[in-house]
Amino acid sequence: MENVEQKFQSAIDAEIKIEPRNWMPDAYRKTLIRQISQHAHSEIVGMLPEGAWITRAPSLKRKAILLAKVQDEAGHGLYLYSAAETLGESREQMINDLHSGKAKYSSIFNYPTISWADMGAIGWLVDGAAILNQVMLCRTSYGPYARAMVRICKEESFHQRQGFDILLTLANGTPEQKAMCQDAINRWWWPSLMMFGPKDSESTNSDQSMKWKIKRKSNDELRQNFVDMCVQQVKVLGMTLPDPDLKWNEGKQQHDWGEIDWDEFWAVVKGNGPCNKERLDARRNAWNKGAWVREAAAAHAAKQAAKQKQ
Numbered sequence: 001m002e003n004v005e006q007k008f009q010s011a012i013d014a015e016i017k018i019e020p021r022n023w024m025p026d027a028y029r030k031t032l033i034r035q036i037s038q039h040a041h042s043e044i045v046g047m048l049p050e051g052a053w054i055t056r057a058p059s060l061k062r063k064a065i066l067l068a069k070v071q072d073e074a075g076h077g078l079y080l081y082s083a084a085e086t087l088g089e090s091r092e093q094m095i096n097d098l099h100s101g102k103a104k105y106s107s108i109f110n111y112p113t114i115s116w117a118d119m120g121a122i123g124w125l126v127d128g129a130a131i132l133n134q135v136m137l138c139r140t141s142y143g144p145y146a147r148a149m150v151r152i153c154k155e156e157s158f159h160q161r162q163g164f165d166i167l168l169t170l171a172n173g174t175p176e177q178k179a180m181c182q183d184a185i186n187r188w189w190w191p192s193l194m195m196f197g198p199k200d201s202e203s204t205n206s207d208q209s210m211k212w213k214i215k216r217k218s219n220d221e222l223r224q225n226f227v228d229m230c231v232q233q234v235k236v237l238g239m240t241l242p243d244p245d246l247k248w249n250e251g252k253q254q255h256d257w258g259e260i261d262w263d264e265f266w267a268v269v270k271g272n273g274p275c276n277k278e279r280l281d282a283r284r285n286a287w288n289k290g291a292w293v294r295e296a297a298a299a300h301a302a303k304q305a306a307k308q309k310q
């Protein structure tokens, strides 16, 4: 006779999705709440670096596209908070954990956006990295997370194309515009590689998450896919990637690349990146400024409920 834990693993092995009402080990639930809430926070904090450029976009068309993109990120965040709520975590708790600095969010959003070309580099590299990771998550074992990812991936593909289009325009522009394009690629390349997380040998959660099919590819596997993809795409831009050690490995049929600065990665993850403080302050302020909206919505809902009872 299989016990519940074995039955659960058998369902995972048979590719049967786990749904909110199904039995699941506590550690599976906790891992999902951790990952999905971190993912949601990343989408929400991720609006800030690009939001800063909405008023400075170079044309009405670019402004409309950027505005739509940032709105999409808000939608992704809300989708993901809802997915985490199905596991029994309250949204209030998740948001408190973000604001108190307890919860993590992606390291990438703690870097500054100092030129318009950064909008291109974020779309191409950051959203490109996010897609590789999230395509795998469309097949993750927890049903609500997997389903949320399908729509999110479609929107992320649009985000990546719009980023590449910004860079391509700059790459075909004046010498100053070309230099802006290269500078943005130089600054965003290494932080983008860090998005995939620590090396597999240092990844504390990977083994168990792979067994539960929450993750389907390891951090290093996805990072390798990303490097191989970008090496091809950067040629279309006529730009270069800032890594003298990047080269084709005939034996592996993949690229090798230089060492990531892991001290920088952990410093950013632990709250000491260039913009960590600014990002959290912005989120806390937005939350406080929105208090009257939440109060008004709650008062309105209470009135409606009272009317229905009459």
Ligand code: ACO
Binding pocket: 034, 035, 038, 039, 040, 042, 043, 046, 104, 105, 106, 107, 108, 126, 127, 130, 133, 194, 195, 196, 197, 198, 202, 203, 204, 205, 206, 209, 215, 219, 269
């Ligand atoms: N930034 C901040 N923290 C990170 C990062 C990163 N780039 N990479 C790893 N970490 C953290 C992990 O959260 C974990 O910390 P915790 O145990 O305290 O939660 C620790 O470093 C060790 O890493 P892993 O054991 O490898 O963690 P995990 O198995 O969760 O893998 C990964 C990390 C790949 C990011 C995974 O959580 C994931 O796939 N998340 C969903 C996708 C996502 O969040 N994307 C965010 C950016 S995309 C976007 O918003 C546009």
